[in-house]
Amino acid sequence: MFLRRVIVAGGAAASALLTAAVVGKVGDDSNTSIGSWPPVCTGRWDRNWDRREPMSLINLSKVKGDTEEELKRQLKKYEARARRHIFLIRHGQYNLDGKTDAECVLTPLGREQADLTGQRLAHLGYDYTKMVYSTLTRAKETSKIIGKYLKGVPTSSSDLLQEGAPIRPDPPAQWKPEFMYYEDGPRIESAFREYIHRADYEQDEDSYEILVCHDNVIRYIVCRALQVAPDAWLRMSLHHGSITELLIHHNGNVSLRSLGDAGYMPVKCLSR
Ligand SMILES: *[C@@H]1O[C@H](CO)[C@@H](O)[C@H](O)[C@H]1NC(C)=O
Numbered sequence: 490m491f492l493r494r495v496i497v498a499g500g501a502a503a504s505a506l507l508t509a510a511v512v513g514k515v516g517d518d519s520n521t522s523i524g525s526w527p528p529v530c531t532g533r534w535d536r537n538w539d540r541r542e543p544m545s546l547i548n549l550s551k552v553k554g555d556t557e558e559e560l561k562r563q564l565k566k567y568e569a570r571a572r573r574h575i576f577l578i579r580h581g582q583y584n585l586d587g588k589t590d591a592e593c594v595l596t597p598l599g600r601e602q603a604d605l606t607g608q609r610l611a612h613l614g615y616d617y618t619k620m621v622y623s624t625l626t627r628a629k630e631t632s633k634i635i636g637k638y639l640k641g642v643p644t645s646s647s648d649l650l651q652e653g654a655p656i657r658p659d660p661p662a663q664w665k666p667e668f669m670y671y672e673d674g675p676r677i678e679s680a681f682r683e684y685i686h687r688a689d690y691e692q693d694e695d696s697y698e699i700l701v702c703h704d705n706v707i708r709y710i711v712c713r714a715l716q717v718a719p720d721a722w723l724r725m726s727l728h729h730g731s732i733t734e735l736l737i738h739h740n741g742n743v744s745l746r747s748l749g750d751a752g753y754m755p756v757k758c759l760s761r
């Protein structure tokens with residue numbers, strides 16, 4: 490909106506904009522404190538939440554010639570054209586008695602849940618772009634089972650998606666020492682920044698991306714994507730194997746299309 494005002498106002502304002510850019514004031518339209526750790530939630534929608542508003546992708550000192558026209562041209566160029574559909578899958582039920590990660594394997598029910606979720610994703614019929622799974626055993630196993638139904642979908646792993654303590658929840662739950670949030674929080678925030686953002690301006694077509702990960706990671710990501718208070722994450726609860734879908738529109742608007750959907754599973758297969 491800031492920019493539209495500038496462009497409508499014409500050349501003089503455009504050069505005022507350039508001056509503002511040089512002294513670093515262009516970010517005024519977004520709340521830069523949202524990029525800080527821990528994330529600040531203002532209650533207002535920050536359109537530049539992912540730092541991919543076209544205005545953020547331009548070095549204004551390089552806008553030459555008829556400034557207004559050139560600026561419009563560049564803003565058009567850097568606008569995302571596609572939408573991203575992100576499917577966040579919680580792993581299936583696993584052995585809670587495991588001492589090491591290798592022992593935290595899926596239970597027979599957990600494998601069945603993963604199987605049902607794989608079938609569900611296949612039935613949805615999207616042309617999946619990729620699947621990324623957390624490197625913890627239970628997520629790895631879940632993605633392997635899902636992969637049986639999604640042949641040919643490029644698959645990779647990421648340590649960023651591992652389970653952890655994203656931020657001290659409000660209202661408080663089981664007490665944990667601060668260092669756990671201190672260590673895990675920024676890493677889970679990195680996962681959010683890495684995987685949740687509007688499409689790259691070079692992306693031509695809508696993408697359908699699957700992230701196989703964990704309860705806390707998914708709940709934190711949902712809060713961050715919707716720009717609600719991140720410490721609200723523990724107020725939600727997800728079924729094992731469930732599907733949470735976020736849609737990121739080309740202009741950065743975000744819709745939560747489903748949260749922890751497991752309605753396709755028979756009741757006897759439901760667990761949390
Ligand atoms: C940005 O967030 C801070 C902290 O919540 C708030 O005080 C400030 O008013 C916000 N600025 C804008 C431009 O929204």
Ligand SMILES: *[C@@H]1O[C@H](CO)[C@@H](O)[C@H](O)[C@H]1NC(C)=O
Pocket residue numbers: 548549550551
């Ligand atoms: C932006 O572009 C100008 C002109 O080409 C250049 O001198 C300047 O270093 C660039 N700014 C940054 C932060 O790279």
Ligand SMILES: *[C@@H]1O[C@H](CO)[C@@H](O)[C@H](O)[C@H]1NC(C)=O
Pocket residue numbers: 536740742
């Ligand atoms: C999405 O964002 C634009 C501003 O970029 C706004 O005008 C529009 O109403 C929003 N749409 C929805 C559905 O939130």
